[in-house]
Amino acid sequence: xxxxxxxxxxxxxxxxxxxxxxxxxxxxxxxxxxxxxxxxxxxxxxxxxxxxxxxxxxxxxxxxxxxxxxxxxxxxxxxxxxxxxxxxxxxxxxxxxxxxxxxxxxxxxxxxxxxxxxxxxxxxxxxxxxxxxxxxxxxxxxxxxxxxxxxxxxxxxxxxxxxxxxxxxxxxxxxxxxxxxxxxxxxxxxxxxxxxxxxxxxxxxxxxxxxxxxxxxxxxxxxxxxxxxxxxxxxxxxxxxxxxxxxxxxxxxxxxxxxxxxxxxxxxxxxxxxxxxxxxxxxxxxxxxxxxxxxxxxxxxxxxxxxxxxxxxxxxxxxxxxxxxxxxxxxxxxxxxxxxxxxxxxxxxxxxxxxxxxxxxxxxxxxxxxxxxxxxxxxxxxxxxxxxxxxxxxxxxxxxxxxxxxxxxxxxx
Numbered sequence: 001x002x003x004x005x006x007x008x009x010x011x012x013x014x015x016x017x018x019x020x021x022x023x024x025x026x027x028x029x030x031x032x033x034x035x036x037x038x039x040x041x042x043x044x045x046x047x048x049x050x051x052x053x054x055x056x057x058x059x060x061x062x063x064x065x066x067x068x069x070x071x072x073x074x075x076x077x078x079x080x081x082x083x084x085x086x087x088x089x090x091x092x093x094x095x096x097x098x099x100x101x102x103x104x105x106x107x108x109x110x111x112x113x114x115x116x117x118x119x120x121x122x123x124x125x126x127x128x129x130x131x132x133x134x135x136x137x138x139x140x141x142x143x144x145x146x147x148x149x150x151x152x153x154x155x156x157x158x159x160x161x162x163x164x165x166x167x168x169x170x171x172x173x174x175x176x177x178x179x180x181x182x183x184x185x186x187x188x189x190x191x192x193x194x195x196x197x198x199x200x201x202x203x204x205x206x207x208x209x210x211x212x213x214x215x216x217x218x219x220x221x222x223x224x225x226x227x228x229x230x231x232x233x234x235x236x237x238x239x240x241x242x243x244x245x246x247x248x249x250x251x252x253x254x255x256x257x258x259x260x261x262x263x264x265x266x267x268x269x270x271x272x273x274x275x276x277x278x279x280x281x282x283x284x285x286x287x288x289x290x291x292x293x294x295x296x297x298x299x300x301x302x303x304x305x306x307x308x309x310x311x312x313x314x315x316x317x318x319x320x321x322x323x324x325x326x327x328x329x330x331x332x333x334x335x336x337x338x339x340x341x342x343x344x345x346x347x348x349x350x351x352x353x354x355x356x357x358x359x360x361x362x363x364x365x366x367x368x369x370x371x372x373x374x375x376x377x378x379x380x381x382x383x384x385x386x387x388x389x390x391x392x393x394x395x396x397x398x399x400x401x402x403x404x405x406x407x408x409x410x411x412x413x
Contacts, residue, residue: 015064024078027054030113032121032365034101034394035071044069048165049094051105052113055079059094062166071166083109088144089177091162092392097173098165101394107143111136111388114396118364118386125368126375134386134396137241143178143391146239150179151198154190160197178392180240184209200232203240208232223247223271225278230269230298242389246399247275249385250333250358253401259283260330263354265316265345266290270299270309272333272360277306284308287325291315316341320348332357340366343373350377359400367398378405 025038027050035046038058046069050056056074063070073094077084083106087093092103102110111134122128140146153170155161161170176183179199184207186197194211201207202219210216213233221228221236223243230236237243250272256262256279264273267288277286286309290296296313303309312319316336319325321344329352334341340363349357350373357379361367371381379402389397 015066018060018063018065018067018070021060022075023058023060023072025050025056025058025072027052027056027074029120030116032117032394038072040070043067045072046070047072047074048101049104050074051081051083051109054081054084081109091171091173091176095164097162097171097176098167099162099176100178100392103392107136107388107391110143110391114388114394115386117394118367118384118396118398121364121368122371125365126372128368128371128381130381130384132384132386134388135245136388136391137239137245139241140239140388140391143388145178145181146391147176147178148180148183148202148240149198149200149236149238150176150183151196152186152190153196154194158191160186160190182207198233202232224275226274226302228269228271228298228302230302231294234292234295234298235268237389239389242387242397243271245387245389246360246397247271249387249399250360251275251279253383253385253399254331254333254356254358256280256284256331261328262286262331262333263325263329263349264288264333264335265319265341265349266335266337267299267311268292268295268335270302270311272335273299273309273311274303274306276331276333277303277309280308282308286310287312289314289316289319317344317348320345320352325352329354331355333360334358334370335360336366336370338363338366340370342370346370346373347377350374350379353378353404355404357402359398359402361398361400362395364396364398367400371400371402374402378407379403380405 028037035048036050038045055078057076058072059075087103091097092100114134115132118132152160155170155172159172161172182201183199189197198210203221206219210233216231216233219232224247258281260280262276267290273288288311300311383401385399387397
């Protein structure tokens with residue numbers, strides 16, 4: 001029943017909204033997700049557009065008087081960090097486009113902030129104390145003009161736009177500065193009635209606009225010394241230098257040897273499977289596992305010349321405990337989605353006792369959780385590289401190499 005006096009259910013008073021209130025805050029450490037942590041009267045406030053060590057005037061964007069924590073934007077800098085820079089993009093900032101988190105931060109400091117996040121997640125969620133340095137991707141100069149796939153939506157004026165942070169509101173954007181210079185214009189697609197349109201430029205220069213992911217055209221990419229064909233809306237790294245950087249980190253970490261048997265899990269269109277196959281030779285074997293049927297079909301076509309590769313269309317957790325997944329296993333590459341591989345998939349892998357596992361992670365929290373499960377299964381982290389594949393944003397890509405701890409009997413021999 002709704003009270004006529006309060007407009008609430010059963011006469012209970014709603015907690016007053018704090019949205020719009022402004023507070024002076026001292027900014028603490030960076031947190032996972034593109035914001036920093038501040039405290040006011042014992043309550044945590046997650047503040048965007050700030051830098052650790054600053055004092056800012058913050059405007060509350062989410063939260064009520066009884067909320068456990070609040071969210072806010074730094075709308076005025078009262079004490080400035082030496083790492084603060086002028087934002088290159090006019091659409092970046094409080095109440096504007098949510099695509100970039102760190103345009104107000106110098107690139108070296110952005111990378112040190114990302115390293116802080118990875119370190120904190122590893123320690124808190126996996127109990128791992130590990131030094132982290134975030135590397136720029138080869139070819140990146142100023143953190144701009146790298147994104148080869150950008151999804152636009154129609155703004156109120158009918159022009160292409162991007163979403164406001166944590167909102168369905170659309171900000172008209174005449175030019176996205178992290179977007180690749182060769183991205184096609186999506187205006188005509190939106191004018192024709194499409195609710196959204198993805199602009200894509202491939203590594204071979206093909207330019208397409210996708211309004212229906214199910215009917216996306218095929219584009220050609222080049223990486224790891226091979227040519228890859230995939231549907232334009234299917235997964236491919238959006239930074240031009242990312243695929244080569246990640247393949248190199250995986251191969252350097254695993255050191256595949258001739259004749260070894262490998263799994264490439266969450267294989268996509270076959271990138272890591274191809275690199276593994278060329279190093280293990282015809283005497284080895286690679287099973288590439290991908291649940292997305294269209295991506296798996298692309299992998300079969302892309303790897304058709306490598307007879308030592310078998311592509312399986314299946315969920316990874318199911319595959320890992322299936323009858324197909326039998327026999328000797330030496331190496332595993334994991335490249336899961338943002339949520340991570342999960343305990344079931346990890347346990348299925350560790351039961352097979354490969355000598356080494358390469359985990360490619362786009363989320364440090366998911367990586368840390370899965371590393372904790374790997375540790376339970378007898379594996380330890382031996383190396384970790386982190387890459388600034390998404391400059392100006394809070395996203396970071398990691399390649400973690402884990403090796404099997406020798407058993408007591410193995411240590412005594």
